[in-house]
Amino acid sequence: EKVDIAIIGGGVAGCYAAWRLKQQRPDASIALFEGAGRLGGRLHTIVPEGMPNLRAEIGGMRFPSFHRFALGLIEALGLPTKEFKEGNANNLYYLRGHRLRAEDFFTAEKAPSFLRDAEKGVPPVLLLKRFLEAVFPQAAALSPAELDQLRRTLLKAEDPLEELGFAHQLMQVGSREALELIVDAGGYYSALGNSNASDMLFTLLCHRREKEVHFTTLCDGLQSLPEAMAARFVQSGGRLEMNTRLVGLQRPDETGRLPLKVRTDDQESRTLSASQVMLCMPRRGLELLLGDCFLFEHEQFVTDLQAVAPQAASKYFLCYREPWWAQLGLEAGRSDTDLPMRQCYYFGTEGDQPGADPLNRNSLLMAGYNDGRAATFWESFVTYPNRLLESRLQRPHAMPDTMTPNRAMVDEMQRQLAEVHGVHVPEPYQGYFVDYGADPHGGAWHSWQPHARSWEVMPRMRQPVAEAAVYICGEAYSL
Numbered sequence: 001e002k003v004d005i006a007i008i009g010g011g012v013a014g015c016y017a018a019w020r021l022k023q024q025r026p027d028a029s030i031a032l033f034e035g036a037g038r039l040g041g042r043l044h045t046i047v048p049e050g051m052p053n054l055r056a057e058i059g060g061m062r063f064p065s066f067h068r069f070a071l072g073l074i075e076a077l078g079l080p081t082k083e084f085k086e087g088n089a090n091n092l093y094y095l096r097g098h099r100l101r102a103e104d105f106f107t108a109e110k111a112p113s114f115l116r117d118a119e120k121g122v123p124p125v126l127l128l129k130r131f132l133e134a135v136f137p138q139a140a141a142l143s144p145a146e147l148d149q150l151r152r153t154l155l156k157a158e159d160p161l162e163e164l165g166f167a168h169q170l171m172q173v174g175s176r177e178a179l180e181l182i183v184d185a186g187g188y189y190s191a192l193g194n195s196n197a198s199d200m201l202f203t204l205l206c207h208r209r210e211k212e213v214h215f216t217t218l219c220d221g222l223q224s225l226p227e228a229m230a231a232r233f234v235q236s237g238g239r240l241e242m243n244t245r246l247v248g249l250q251r252p253d254e255t256g257r258l259p260l261k262v263r264t265d266d267q268e269s270r271t272l273s274a275s276q277v278m279l280c281m282p283r284r285g286l287e288l289l290l291g292d293c294f295l296f297e298h299e300q301f302v303t304d305l306q307a308v309a310p311q312a313a314s315k316y317f318l319c320y321r322e323p324w325w326a327q328l329g330l331e332a333g334r335s336d337t338d339l340p341m342r343q344c345y346y347f348g349t350e351g352d353q354p355g356a357d358p359l360n361r362n363s364l365l366m367a368g369y370n371d372g373r374a375a376t377f378w379e380s381f382v383t384y385p386n387r388l389l390e391s392r393l394q395r396p397h398a399m400p401d402t403m404t405p406n407r408a409m410v411d412e413m414q415r416q417l418a419e420v421h422g423v424h425v426p427e428p429y430q431g432y433f434v435d436y437g438a439d440p441h442g443g444a445w446h447s448w449q450p451h452a453r454s455w456e457v458m459p460r461m462r463q464p465v466a467e468a469a470v471y472i473c474g475e476a477y478s479l
Helices: 012-024 068-077 102-106 124-135 144-151 166-170 176-186 197-208 224-235 283-287 299-305 324-328 372-379 387-392 407-421 454-462
Strands: 002-008 030-033 081-083 092-095 098-101 215-218 239-241 244-249 258-264 269-279 308-311 313-320 334-337 343-349 363-371 430-435 445-448 470-472
Touching: 002 012, 012 030, 012 224, 030 224, 030 244, 068 215, 068 224, 092 102, 092 176, 092 407, 098 102, 124 166, 124 176, 124 197, 144 197, 166 197, 176 334, 197 445, 224 239, 244 269, 283 299, 283 308, 299 454, 313 372, 313 407, 334 407, 363 372, 363 407, 372 430, 407 430, 454 470
Parallel strands: 002 030, 002 269, 030 239, 092 334, 269 470
Antiparallel strands: 081 215, 092 098, 244 258, 258 269, 308 445, 313 363, 313 430, 334 343, 343 363
C-alpha cells in the first residue's frame, strides 16, 4: 500500500496540513490518520446534556484578537463566530480565604499579601506589566519584530536570556509575595513558571502591548474548526482514517520511501509506505514512538524533542438546573482562586441562548480549570492506565477523551465552589472531566525549556533528518 503523503494526527495542525496540501497537490494521494474516534486533538467541544444551544469547551475555548492568523482562517472557512464574554466587575477573586472584587486590589489594605510598599494598591495584572518592563526595559519602544530580534542577542546580567528561567528573572525585580499574588489571581501556575525567560518575556510583552483585547469563539464550538478543514480535505479526494495510530516509522528505503506501521483500535496492524510523512503530534505523542522510529537514532532530534516542557492541565464542567451564581451578579467570564479548582467560567443558561426554550434554565459552569500543582491535586481522584505496560503491549495510549467525575471528585468540586462564592451550591445533574496531562497529549500546552533557543530548534524540527522527508508540525515546536 502506497501513498504520496501520510499525515499523522487529526488535531488542528494535521487537519490544516491535509486540507492545504490537497489544495496545492490535488492529484497527490494524501492520507490523514487519527488515533482517536474524533478530530480536533486539544480542541474538543461537547454539547452538554439538556443544553442543545450551549457548548462545553473541554479543550481550547476562545481566540484573542491578536491571534490574527487563526481568526483569518476562521473567516476564510466561513465559520460563524460570537463574542466570548469576559464578565463584569462582580467577578470574584478568592485568595487566602478573602473574597475580593477587581477594584479591591487598588486598596492596599484589602490585598491578602505581605507586599512591599511600592507594590501595594496595584492590581496583579499591572504588577506583572511593571515587572516585565523592569526585566526588559527596551520593550516599550520596540515593535514585535524588533523585540524578536533583540531577544536573540540581548545580555542580561552577562547571560543570554534564553539561558535563564522566567521566574528567576522576575524574582530579581519583584518580591516573592507579589509574584505569588500574580500567580494566584491570574489563574495559571505555569504562566510564571521557570520556563525559558526569552520566550516568555517575548510572548507576554507582545500580548500586553495590545491596547484592547477581546475574545471570540465559534458558535458551533472550537472543534468545528478542525472538522471543517478535514471535511474540505475529504471533499477534495483526501483519505481520512479514524481510530488508526502510528506505531512504527522506519528509515527510508533505497527509493527514498518511508515504511510506516499503523494500528487500529481492534489491534489490526498494517504496513504502508509514503514519499513524505508529516507528524502533527506533540512531544509526548512523538515519545510514544520510541523503540520503533528511526528519528530516535539521531542525537540532535532527541535533544530538540526535549526543548519543550509539556504543561499538565485539567478541566471539569458541571451542569445545574439553574444559574445559582446569578444571585451574586455573576453573568459570564471567570472567577479566580488559589484553591485547587483555580478558575471557574460561567458559560450561561440554555433558555437565554438564541432560539432556545426560555423556560429551560439548565446552566453550564466550567467548575475548574487548573494547571501545574493544582492539576496534580485532581489526579488523585482518577485511576490512570499503566503507561509502561500499555506501551509494551502496543495498546492505545489515550485516556478517554472525557470522563464523568466520580462522587468524591464532585463533592470536592462542590465544596470549593461553595467556599469561593460564599453561597449554597445545588447538586449538579451532570459533569464532564478531562486531563490533558494523560497520554497521548502529555500536556495541555508546551513551554520552551531554559537553554533552548527556540528560533534554532523550530526550523530543525520541521525536518529533523535532512535525508528523510519527515516533517514535524504542531503547537509544541511551532510557537
